Amino acid sequence: MITIEGLTVSFGAVQALRNVSLVAETGKITAVLGANGAGKTTLLRTISGLKEPKTGTIRLDDQSLVHKRTEDIARLGIGHVPEGRGVIGEFTVEENLRLGAMMAKVNLSRGLDEQYELFPVLGERRKQHAAKLSGGERQMLAMARALIAKPSVLLLDEPSLGLAPLVTAQLMHTIQSLCETSDLTVILVEQNATSALRIAHHAVVLHVGKVVANDTASLVAADENLRQYYLGLVE
Amino acid sequence: MKFAGTRRRVPIAMGVAVVATVVALVSTTTSREGVALSVAFDLAVACGLILSLPSFKLSHPVVSRAALTLLGLDVAIFITFFLNSSTNFNLATGAAMSIVLLGLSFLTGASGQISLGNGAFMGVGAFAMAIWANHHTTTPIVATLLIAVVCGALVGLLLGLPATRLRGPYLAGMTLAFAVAFTFILSTFSSWTGGDSGLQLPTAAIAPRWLDGFFHAGTPPLTTTTLYLTDVAIIVAGVAFFFMANLFASRTGRSMRLIRDNDVAAELVGVSLPRTRVVAFIVSSAYAALGGALLTLIDNSVSPPTYSFALSVTILSLIVIGGIGTISGALIGGVIYAFSTNVISWITTQTGLNPQGNLASQLNGIIFGGLLILTMLFAPFGITGAARSLWHRLRARSPG
Amino acid sequence: MDPFLTSRIVTDVLGGLTNGVTYGLVALSLVLIWRSTGILNFAQGAMPMFATYVGFALLSYHFGYWPCVVACVIAALLIGGLTERLLVRRLYGKPEINPIVVMVGFLIVLEAVAAAIWSSTPRSLPSPFSSIHWQLAGKPFALSPFIVYEFATALVVMAAVAVLFRFTNLGLQLRASALAPEVSRLLGVRVGRLLTLGWMLSTVVGVITTILVSANFFSGLTPTVMDGIFAYGFIAAAIGGLESPVGAIVAGVLLGVVNQFVTDYVNQNAVIIIALAILIVSLMIRPSGVFTKSALRRV
Numbered sequence: 001m002i003t004i005e006g007l008t009v010s011f012g013a014v015q016a017l018r019n020v021s022l023v024a025e026t027g028k029i030t031a032v033l034g035a036n037g038a039g040k041t042t043l044l045r046t047i048s049g050l051k052e053p054k055t056g057t058i059r060l061d062d063q064s065l066v067h068k069r070t071e072d073i074a075r076l077g078i079g080h081v082p083e084g085r086g087v088i089g090e091f092t093v094e095e096n097l098r099l100g101a102m103m104a105k106v107n108l109s110r111g112l113d114e115q116y117e118l119f120p121v122l123g124e125r126r127k128q129h130a131a132k133l134s135g136g137e138r139q140m141l142a143m144a145r146a147l148i149a150k151p152s153v154l155l156l157d158e159p160s161l162g163l164a165p166l167v168t169a170q171l172m173h174t175i176q177s178l179c180e181t182s183d184l185t186v187i188l189v190e191q192n193a194t195s196a197l198r199i200a201h202h203a204v205v206l207h208v209g210k211v212v213a214n215d216t217a218s219l220v221a222a223d224e225n226l227r228q229y230y231l232g233l234v235e
Numbered sequence: 236m237k238f239a240g241t242r243r244r245v246p247i248a249m250g251v252a253v254v255a256t257v258v259a260l261v262s263t264t265t266s267r268e269g270v271a272l273s274v275a276f277d278l279a280v281a282c283g284l285i286l287s288l289p290s291f292k293l294s295h296p297v298v299s300r301a302a303l304t305l306l307g308l309d310v311a312i313f314i315t316f317f318l319n320s321s322t323n324f325n326l327a328t329g330a331a332m333s334i335v336l337l338g339l340s341f342l343t344g345a346s347g348q349i350s351l352g353n354g355a356f357m358g359v360g361a362f363a364m365a366i367w368a369n370h371h372t373t374t375p376i377v378a379t380l381l382i383a384v385v386c387g388a389l390v391g392l393l394l395g396l397p398a399t400r401l402r403g404p405y406l407a408g409m410t411l412a413f414a415v416a417f418t419f420i421l422s423t424f425s426s427w428t429g430g431d432s433g434l435q436l437p438t439a440a441i442a443p444r445w446l447d448g449f450f451h452a453g454t455p456p457l458t459t460t461t462l463y464l465t466d467v468a469i470i471v472a473g474v475a476f477f478f479m480a481n482l483f484a485s486r487t488g489r490s491m492r493l494i495r496d497n498d499v500a501a502e503l504v505g506v507s508l509p510r511t512r513v514v515a516f517i518v519s520s521a522y523a524a525l526g527g528a529l530l531t532l533i534d535n536s537v538s539p540p541t542y543s544f545a546l547s548v549t550i551l552s553l554i555v556i557g558g559i560g561t562i563s564g565a566l567i568g569g570v571i572y573a574f575s576t577n578v579i580s581w582i583t584t585q586t587g588l589n590p591q592g593n594l595a596s597q598l599n600g601i602i603f604g605g606l607l608i609l610t611m612l613f614a615p616f617g618i619t620g621a622a623r624s625l626w627h628r629l630r631a632r633s634p635g
Numbered sequence: 636m637d638p639f640l641t642s643r644i645v646t647d648v649l650g651g652l653t654n655g656v657t658y659g660l661v662a663l664s665l666v667l668i669w670r671s672t673g674i675l676n677f678a679q680g681a682m683p684m685f686a687t688y689v690g691f692a693l694l695s696y697h698f699g700y701w702p703c704v705v706a707c708v709i710a711a712l713l714i715g716g717l718t719e720r721l722l723v724r725r726l727y728g729k730p731e732i733n734p735i736v737v738m739v740g741f742l743i744v745l746e747a748v749a750a751a752i753w754s755s756t757p758r759s760l761p762s763p764f765s766s767i768h769w770q771l772a773g774k775p776f777a778l779s780p781f782i783v784y785e786f787a788t789a790l791v792v793m794a795a796v797a798v799l800f801r802f803t804n805l806g807l808q809l810r811a812s813a814l815a816p817e818v819s820r821l822l823g824v825r826v827g828r829l830l831t832l833g834w835m836l837s838t839v840v841g842v843i844t845t846i847l848v849s850a851n852f853f854s855g856l857t858p859t860v861m862d863g864i865f866a867y868g869f870i871a872a873a874i875g876g877l878e879s880p881v882g883a884i885v886a887g888v889l890l891g892v893v894n895q896f897v898t899d900y901v902n903q904n905a906v907i908i909i910a911l912a913i914l915i916v917s918l919m920i921r922p923s924g925v926f927t928k929s930a931l932r933r934v
Contacts (some may be wrong), residue, residue, distance in 0.1 A: 048821060074823035086818040099811050102804055103823030145822070149789060349732045351677075351739065397918035399728040407735045408869045409914060415866045416907040423904040429810070544862070548743055555736055593751045600747030607740030611733055612725055 001026045002153055003187060007056030009039075009046050013044050014041040018209045020056070022123030024153070024202070029179055029186040031200035031217060033231055034194045038206040040189040041083050047187075048080045049073045050110045060153065075212050076114065079146030083157040085138045093141055096130055100145035115144040118174070129173055136167040143171075147178070151184045154178075160192045168192065174198050193231040197221045300480050308473040320549040323465040324533070325573040329532045331529040333569025336554045337562065338522025341479060344560025345491030346515040351548045352410030353392070353523040355417035358542030360387045360524025361531040366427055372437050380471070380528050387524020388517050395516035414547040417558050421539045422600055433538035440464060440532055461621070464533050471529055472569075475522065480562055482518070523550075530595040545600075552603040555610050558619025567618050575599075639772040644885020647895045649777035653846030654867075656789035660844040660877065661861075661868025662883035663796065664837040669877045671813040671833040673731075674723065677738040679868070680861025681745040682718060683841030686710035687849060687856060688753050690842070691760055698765045707842045715838030719831045749858040760846070785847050792843055793884060796836075800880075809833060866907065867894070870914045876921075 002024040009017040017039045020038060024030040032040050045051045047058055049070040058065040065073055074080065087096055090133060094112070101111050116123030119140040125133065139159050156175070162170040176199040178184055190196035197203060203220040205213040213226050220226055315323050339353050350356075363386035367379050374382075394413055398406040421428045428434065440460070483487050491511055531537045553572050558564025579598055580590075588595040614621045639645060661679065676682075690707025698706075722741065726734040764780035798805035809901075811819040812826040813830045813833075820826050841861075848864060849856035875882030887890045893913070894906045 050817065050820075052685060070817075070820040071823050071825050074821055080821045082818065086815065086821070088815050088818065090814055091807075092813070098804070099807055099819070100822050102808065123785060149823070193721070297779050343732055347730060347732060350736055397915050401918070404731060404735050405873060405918070407677075407732075408675060408873060409911075409918075410865045412907070412911050412914065415863065416911050419904045419907050423902075423908060440829055464762065498793075548739060551736065551739060552743075559732075593754050597747040597751040600743050601751065604740045604747060606741030606841075608722070608744065611736045611740065612722075615733065 001061055002187065003057075004043075004047075004061045005057045006044065007043075007058065008054045009042055010054050011049055011162050013068045016209050017046070017053075017206075019208070020206070020211055020213060022204045022211065024185050024187050026152075027179060027183045028201040029175065029188055029199055030233045031192075031193075031196040031203045032187060032189045032206060033196060033203060033220075034174075034206035035061070035230070035232065036191065038208055039207070039209040040191075041157055042209075043206070044080060044082075044157050044187065045188055047073075047155060048078065052075055071103075077150070077152040078155065079149060079153065080155040081139075081142045081146050081157060083161070085142040087130040087133070087138050087145070089129060089142050092127055093128055093133070094126040096121075096141055096145050103148030104149035106148065106150055111148045115148050118147070119144050133180065135162050136164070136171070139163065139167075139171060152183070153187070156186065158189055158191060159188060160195060168195055175199060193227075237534075260474050262344060279329050288344075296484065297349075297481060302303060302471050304477040304480075308470060311469045311473075312466050315462060315469070320461045323461050325577070327461075327465040327468040327533045329569040329573025330465075330472040330531060331533060331574040332550075332553065333526075333565050334472050334529065335526035335550055336557065336565035336568040337475060337479050338519035339550060339554050340559055340561060340565045341482070341522070342515050342519035343554075344483070344622065345488060347514070348406050348511050348512065349404075349550065349551070350410040350519060351407050351544075352414040352417075352517070353519065354542055354544065354546030355410075355414045355546075356520045356523035357527030357530070357546065357550075358417055358421070358539075359390050359520075360384065360527035361537045361542065362421070362428055362434070362527075363387070363524065364528035364531045365429075365537045366557065368436050369434060376440060376467075376532065380525060380532075383528035384521045384525045387527075388521040389519040389564045390524075391520025392513065395513045395520070398516075401602075410547075411544070414544045418539055418543055421542075428539065431539060433536060435536045436531065439465070440535070468529055468533060471525070473615045475525060476562065476566075479522075483562065487514070533618075549603060552607045556606050556617050558617035559615075561619045564617055564619045640773075641771050641776055644897070646775075646777040647899050648892055649782075651892030651895030652888060653782050653891070655778075655888035656786060657844050657848050657887075658865055658867045658871045658891050659884040659887030660789055660792060660840055661864055662872035662887040663793065663880055664840040664844070665868060665872045666875075666880050666883045667796075667833060667837040667840070667878055669872075670880075671809065671830060672723065672727065674726065674734040674738070675869075675877070676837075677735065677865075678718070678741040679837070679841055680845075680865035681713055681742040681749075681858075682714050682838050683845040684856075685745050685749055686714050686838065686842045687845045688749055688858075689714075691758075694761070700761050700898075703761075704846060707846060708839055708870050711838040711842035712835045715835035716831050716837075719834035722828075723834065724830075725788060746858045753858070755858055757857045759855045760850045762850045766851075781850065788843060788847060792840055795879070797842065799836075805832075821850070826923060842911060863907075867891075867910060871915055872912050874917045904907060 001046065004023070005021045007017055007020040008015060020039070020043065022030070022032075024131055032043060034040055039167065042051060046053050049065065049068050049072075053066060056066075060076055060078065063076065065076075065078075068076075086122055088099070097112055098108065098114060100221070101108050106165040112126075116126070121137055122144055130138065133141060143156070143159070159171055159175075163171065171222075172195050175186060175188065179186055188196055188200060192227070197217050197220065203213070203217045204213065205220065205226055206210055207230050212230060215223075298506070311326075315326065318326070335353055335357055339350060343349050360383040363383040364379055367374065367382050371379075394409060395406070398409045422430060425431075491514075525543075530541075549572070551570035554564055556571060557566070557568030579602065582602075583590055583595045583598060588598070610617055616623070665676060665679055668674055668679065687707050687710075689710040690705075691703045693703045693706050722737065723734070726737060729932070762781055764784045766779050766781040768779045769776045798806075800810060808819070808824050809829050809832070810866060811822075812824055812829045816826050844864070845856075845861060848854070849860055854860060867890060868887060871887035872883045874890070875884075875886035877883075890913070894910060898907050898908045
């Protein structure tokens with residue numbers, strides 16, 4: 001469970017996040033929605049320690065994450081799939097996965113088998129350079145690389161960006177089934193509100209760094225005002 | 236910028252002029268030269284102060300810079316008349332060095348690149364000067380200096396063309412290789428360069444007859460030739476500074492700074508990256524050659540070991556300490572160079588080191604290398620940058 | 636008898652290879668640093684030089700060659716690591732001239748301090764193998780036991796670096812931190828430590844090179860022993876493309892051979908001039924290096 005209270009983050013004079021509080025419960029998908037520049041990516045980067053908060057607390061269960069180094073936060077079991085996927089194009093698929101498995105003391109070959117089972121296309125291309133993969137395959141690789149370390153929390157930054165609707169739907173389905181079969185906590189940052197709300201349990205809407213809605217996904221999805229003004233969903 | 240002292244300048248100028256006149260009259264040997272000297276000085280001070288008024292600076296920047304240059308030259312030349320020969324000699328080499336520093340400062344300030352071979356480019360100018368003077372004894376000094384500048388620019392073009400096409404430290408590495416190769420180049424062409432012994436200039440540079448009396452006006456035991464050469468070096472440096480100040484402020488200078496700060500943006504607004512980088516490198520090489528040629532003139536000879544890689548490193552240290560990318564940094568670096576030998580031998584005696592010992596002989600490298608690191612880490616714009624930020628802090632604190 | 640092995644061409648090729656492997660090793664150590672930190676380390680010759688002086692200081696305590704070599708490697712690990720921690724770490728993300736200037740300053744300080752402590756007089760190092768060239772049918776052959784030892788050492792170092800980077804988890808992490816530092820940190824890779832390790836490794840490659848070079852009968856160990864070799868190493872790395880370790884080694888070895896032919900057929904002074912000319916021409920034709928596939932650019 002990730003608990004965030006009163007989080008404020010600024011870039012110089014600009015406040016990217018203002019007094020943000022939210023809870024991402026264990027085994028649930030929490031969607032963080034909002035337009036470009038709402039502070040969604042900054043939120044994830046602050047959880048991972050890539051950005052230092054000005055004030056506020058971030059806790060994984062009972063452990064504070066603030067002032068910890070990124071690599072130490074990752075080692076606590078927080079998998080972060082960054083915006084733009086972050087696969088290393090010069091590495092093969094398998095090398096990317098090996099890198100992901102390195103910090104967790106998991107059996108590499110079993111871990112690889114599990115991921116290839118979850119994403120069969122990666123198994124077929126294990127010796128190919130990641131730069132040669134399609135957008136959807138890269139997203140799968142990025143997720144598999146995070147999952148192979150058996151994280152307890154998965155931070156997903158715009159996984160659907162640049163993907164065809166069919167691929168997005170498939171990806172969302174995978175995320176949903178992952179949550180159902182394990183105790184994985186997922187924070188899903190999305191601009192694509194419709195598909196995120198379809199699988200999320202809980203939804204937080206950010207607008208210029210502020211939380212404007214924080215409720216169950218079905219209630220957020222049903223709120224006409226939110227849909228119209230913040231999520232850009234007009235009937 | 237509103238300058239509070241605008242109205243106060245005229246009385247200050249008059250005061251300075253009166254003092255200068257008295258000093259000149261009292262200390263010169265013949266009254267005629269004293270009068271000439273003080274009148275010239277007074278006129279320059281008056282012109283400089285009036286023309287550098289802020290309002291005038293905005294409407295006629297070039298004239299204002301010219302006036303400022305004249306003022307600086309006049310003050311410097313005036314001072315040389317009251318210094319002894321060895322101090323003047325130091326000042327002359329400092330003036331020559333400041334030209335080299337100005338070129339490097341421009342390269343970095345304008346394009347964000349750095350050269351580790353400006354010592355070698357100095358050598359190109361120095362040897363071009365000596366070789367030409369030995370083969371064509373009748374060419375006037377100014378023409379020979381210009382030939383040396385052209386040689387420096389051509390070699391700069393040759394080296395700059397490939398290296399400036401790349402980002403990253405290729406130019407630095409390549410100029411380092413050039414600096415290391417330079418002494419070997421000199422030996423390879425020893426029939427031209429005089430091999431290990433170097434070259435002498437065929438005749439010592441002396442003042443033209445119509446000026447001769449003027450340079451006798453200095454206080455003894457000042458030798459006429461040293462005084463004359465010092466003033467020539469100062470004037471050449473002044474001209475070089477004047478051109479550079481205008482170049483810094485010009486459209487070319489601005490587009491170069493844009494490249495330094497953001498090359499992608501620069502290309503978007505239509506600045507040609509490779510061409511601008513090559514131009515900046517050529518200017519820097521040409522300035523280095525001018526400084527080297529001037530040094531040959533001052534020394535009346537040129538010797539190959541002077542232009543080793545160590546000189547390039549000294550040049551880099553001086554401009555970094557003075558303030559890289561700034562005009563005043565070059566001036567400060569030149570002054571430091573003029574007196575560095577004295578300061579280091581002073582340190583040696585003060586600390587009681589054995590002057591023949593290993594440590595004393597390496598003191599130069601340790602001090603300059605150390606200052607290079609410390610300056611870059613803690614005050615990346617050197618003395619100029621530190622002075623500027625101090626000035627801004629003082630202004631921010633004082634009311635009004 | 637076989638005159639071929641003692642012919643002028645074979646002698647030049649072997650002599651060239653002897654120098655070329657040292658250029659290749661310096662070029663390799665430059666590429667290691669450049670790829671991981673985007674810094675061209677101008678003190679890449681001076682740092683190992685200092686470590687060599689430190690290590691061979693054990694000679695005065697009657698230690699032999701091999702203990703001294705071990706001491707050199709330990710000194711190199713320390714110097715490389717401390718340099719990264721104390722000096723280089725402050726330079727990441729700064730304008731590109733800052734690291735250049737600082738490392739040039741470091742080069743000057745190291746050489747001056749070395750000369751102040753140990754003097755500039757060349758000091759001859761012991762050698763475990765004879766430097767006397769073998770004779771073939773009364774004619775001198777281009778190899779000596781020491782040169783064979785030099786080749787063998789260079790090959791072992793190069794192979795060790797290749798194995799480390801290609802096949803080990805540590806190598807994978809080193810490459811990942813160089814290619815994508817932020818992503819690597821998100822995966823729990825301790826990028827900071829790996830950068831330190833990278834500098835330590837490259838200083839070790841450097842110290843092995845310096846030991847080989849300084850054991851040379853003619854030059855000996857001096858504070859400036861690596862200056863010229865650094866220049867050739869840089870030229871090789873730039874020709875090969877600063878991104879490519881294999882390119883750097885190949886270019887270094889080839890440069891050594893070319894230099895030997897120039898020395899033999901033209902003269903000693905022309906060597907660096909020709910090398911510089913080769914660099915200029917190759918950068919004109921292939922700006923990002925002969926062995927780099929595409930124009931990689933760091934922003």
